[in-house]
Amino acid sequence: MRTKSILTEAKQIERAVTLIHLGARLQVLESETDLSYERLLRLYKEVSGKSPSKGQLPFSTDWFMTWQPNIHASLFLNIHEYLNKAAEMDEIDVVIKAYQLYQEQTTAQNLEPLLSVTRAWRLVKFVDNGMLTMTRCSKCNGHFVTHPHEVAKHYVCGLCNPPARAGKGKAAGGIQMH
Numbered sequence: 001m002r003t004k005s006i007l008t009e010a011k012q013i014e015r016a017v018t019l020i021h022l023g024a025r026l027q028v029l030e031s032e033t034d035l036s037y038e039r040l041l042r043l044y045k046e047v048s049g050k051s052p053s054k055g056q057l058p059f060s061t062d063w064f065m066t067w068q069p070n071i072h073a074s075l076f077l078n079i080h081e082y083l084n085k086a087a088e089m090d091e092i093d094v095v096i097k098a099y100q101l102y103q104e105q106t107t108a109q110n111l112e113p114l115l116s117v118t119r120a121w122r123l124v125k126f127v128d129n130g131m132l133t134m135t136r137c138s139k140c141n142g143h144f145v146t147h148p149h150e151v152a153k154h155y156v157c158g159l160c161n162p163p164a165r166a167g168k169g170k171a172a173g174g175i176q177m178h
Contacts, residue, residue: 017043019032022096024121028057061132064123067163069115073120077123102115123145132148
């Protein structure tokens with residue numbers, strides 16, 4: 001019986017180390033592992049070489065509604081939803097794998113990943129709690145993050161109908177519209 005708890009603890013530590021490498025905040029580690037705060041703090045300092053960031057986690061759903069963050073959040077959430085259906089994994093492991101795939105895709109397109117792993121984790125929590133949802137674009141049929149009260153029948157995404165100044169800036173790593 002003791003062997004099982006050691007294996008479980010080892011898996012929890014491995015999961016925490018992966019989340020730390022991805023840049024997760026300490027509150028995410030506390031929520032997703034059974035390790036004590038003191039152990040997580042020591043582990044965080046050992047893995048990252050610094051103390052964890054202090055302060056509250058981002059809580060507003062509004063961040064996900066602005067143009068570029070919405071595209072990034074939608075990419076992540078589509079990957080997450082696919083993995084959730086296709087693979088037998090714990091929820092946090094789906095978040096980790098989806099975030100790693102999201103990072104691969106943004107890097108392949110020479111884009112700066114706007115979504116941190118903490119925001120990605122929070123996005124999944126918002127969807128699970130019905131605060132955000134996915135809505136199909138009536139033009140491209142892609143699925144995008146929206147508020148649950150969005151009129152789904154006539155919804156048009158930010159890629160099909162970008163804001164006037166979208167993609168015109170010279171910021172490195174941003175989506176460029178031509």
